Amino acid sequence: MRNDITRRDALALGASAAALAVTGASAQTTSPIKAADVPPPKFAIEKGASLRMLRPVRFVQADEDVFRANAAKFTKETGIEVKVDFVGWEDISQQTAVTSNSGAGPDIIIGFSDAPHIYVDKLVELNDVTDYLGKRYGGWLPLAQTYGKRSKSDKWIGLPFGATAGPLIYRKSVLKSIGYDKVPEDHAGILDLCQKLHKAGKPAGFALGNAKGDGNGFANWALWSHNASLLDEEGNIIINSKETIEALKWVKAIYPTFIAGTSSWNDVSNNRAYSSQEISLTANGVSLYFSLKNDPATKAIAEDSEHQLLPKGLAKVSPMAGLTLNAMLFKHSPYPNAAKAFLQFMMEKEQYEPWLNANSGYWSQPLAAYADAAVWSSDPKVSIFKNTMQSTYYDGYKGPISTATGAVSADYVLIQMCAAVATGAQTPEAAAAEAEQRAKRYFRRQGR
């Protein structure tokens, strides 16, 4: 959808954008972010425009503070009122569904990863914004492109704001005591490490229960590192493959080395077990490290901890998908140009860099140039999160993203396949066949 831009309307924003460019240039001396000199698109702001947006709640207070301050700055410079509401993570997808179906409500919603692909028909294309931002800030990272663009096209339906992933976190001293400096990249090595950890009484632990984040993270890693995947590029279900069987056999072999009870773990279980020093290796988002570091009682654990990208196994790069903040602009918005101007404003370095820094590593940037932000050199243990959006892996890899890919992970299909084999409830072959059947059920309408 193209927007009609009249010359007269363009004046308002053109002037403010010019002002921005000037202040941007003066800030260049202190900011390490390199921005190319690209003329910003001129949006004809609608008369009397005001915006409403929803976004998921913060990890850290500074996130909300800076976000609100940036929005207030936009209002000051353009006169467009922006009302930002923060919504619980569990509620954002339902609210998006209602907004999309009823065609009323917020103009912009920042949802998670696959949301724009579910509501694609109701969204405004954002190519004018993304083209400009991409050119200005060194290009969009692979994960941002996957989640932002409509599959197999160059049409941007979402504007990624950042992503967070769950790499390995381990106790340096424990690994050293059994003769490892870091976690090996191959499956046999990982198995050996886990066996030795188990023998040393400080086992590994990965969630195999109905845990949306950590459970799917582990199941996807097990599959992807064996070159297995739910879908092929065309979207055909290929989960019942010999690669999957290999992955499941490995899961079965490694499961006995885990601490007991991982098949009933939910998303917080591994945080608790790691914080209480029951386990010495798990996979989690950066939140675990920060909660350890900020509590005097567990500070020593944080100092002894190290992050590492999920081991590659047979994959070429670390098979780790990041949960992505993905902004959507709805067609029902009466002020699409104002909304685009707002999104663009928020991604400019004067606003985005302070916001990225305020998040202290919880979210990592979708645009290459922001890798130079100060946050990534503030704590060496957090710096590996810098490349979260470099990943070529995503939820639903390697097919097109759809409602069904989201449903498969929300219904724990792949976790349960792994857990069934691990606990001996099913053979690898039977579990893969069942997962295939369940996935087919969710994908039955994709062609329609």
Place this chain on the structure above:
Amino acid sequence: MSVTTLPSRGVALRQPNWIARLFDYKPFLIVMCLAPAIGLLTVFLTYPLGLGVWLAFTDTTIGQRGIFIGLENFQYLWTDPLWWGAVFYSVFYTAIATFGKFALGFWLALLLNNHFPLKSLLRAIVLLPWIVPTVLSALAFWWIYDPQFSIISYLLVDVLHIRSTNIDFLGTPWPARFSLIAANIWRGIPFVAISLLAGLQTISPSLYEAAMLDGATAWQRFRYITLPMMMPILAIVMTFSIIFTFTDFQLVYAITRGGPVNSTHLLATLAFQRGIAGGELGEGAAIAVSMIPFLVFATLFSYFGLARRKWQQGEAND
């Protein structure tokens, strides 16, 4: 009424206006008085129930309006091992938990029916598990059953040194199933105990006195007086209890979410998992609708099985 005592001429003069006449018209009054109740029932009961049943015959998802697909959802469920698993566990859970609740609840009611100091206070305390919001008690049980931080494991391993490893309550199917049943029994006992206690107090003491004069033992008094007299209330309480247990959701969802590997899914949790988390509203509704026959059967069983007059009056007396 005073109006009727007036002479007929007076009536003609004081002919009430149309509003008064309308309100004196019986059928109109009936409709007016019933309308709020019927309205509320329609909006909050019939409509959601009807919509739920309708959804079960469509392929509605959270993001998409569905189309009518007839029995397709039910045909799929029939072939779905997870649905059969949920049916099995729902029936098993209801049967064992109801039995447990009634055995312990009846026992507790008999104890509470005795005279002892602080009787009223104790009776009030017994209600506590039932008063506490289920989600809170579920969270408490979630900690009690935690694989790493369970208080029971702690006592057995670190304090009493009876075991060397923690108990894995929720990690394998059968222990997880029984752990949930135990939590449900704990929560359900007060309802049964207090209801049955109310029933016990309606039994006339003279019956017991007469029996004691005839030399009846305590067991005989229980078997031939208490039990038959309690049958009507047992039937009602059991019907309620079965319905509550079969449709239980919070305990299971808060403690295991149906895990490990779907072995503790009840029909209600499976319906939520498919309908809301998985987004397949139609299929979730179909799972919910599939509970109706079981509930109807359970209700009929309690009513016709337990509330028979023959039971209440003793076997020989037909």
